[in-house]
Amino acid sequence: MTYVIAQPCVDLKDLACVDECPVDCIYEGNRMLYIHPDECVDCGACEPVCPVEAIFYEDDTPAEWKDYYTANVDFFNDLGSPGGAAKLGKIDKDHPIIEALPPQEHDE
Structure with a gap:
């Protein structure tokens, strides 16, 4: 089981979750x-600091965002397990x- 970032993060990328993550496992793509x-x-640790409530425990992800589990997993197909997001920086995909x-659109 794992946590999943879903649609509310798209085009927002607040990064509060990145700062809170003790194992550096939250990677930045172009849009989320x-x-x-x-x-x-x-x-x-990431879930309560997300200002748009985009992070869910895998089994608790709302039905309309279930595909985001696949998006989170498949994003790493060609990256493997780099062992930390900080050393990679933003990933251009x-x-x-x-x-x-x-x-x-997000309310500012």
């Missing part, structure tokens, strides 16, 4: 953040589900 399923230790979305 992704939690590495093999590096996440299920501590839950997104999962196709995210790429296909129109620009998301």
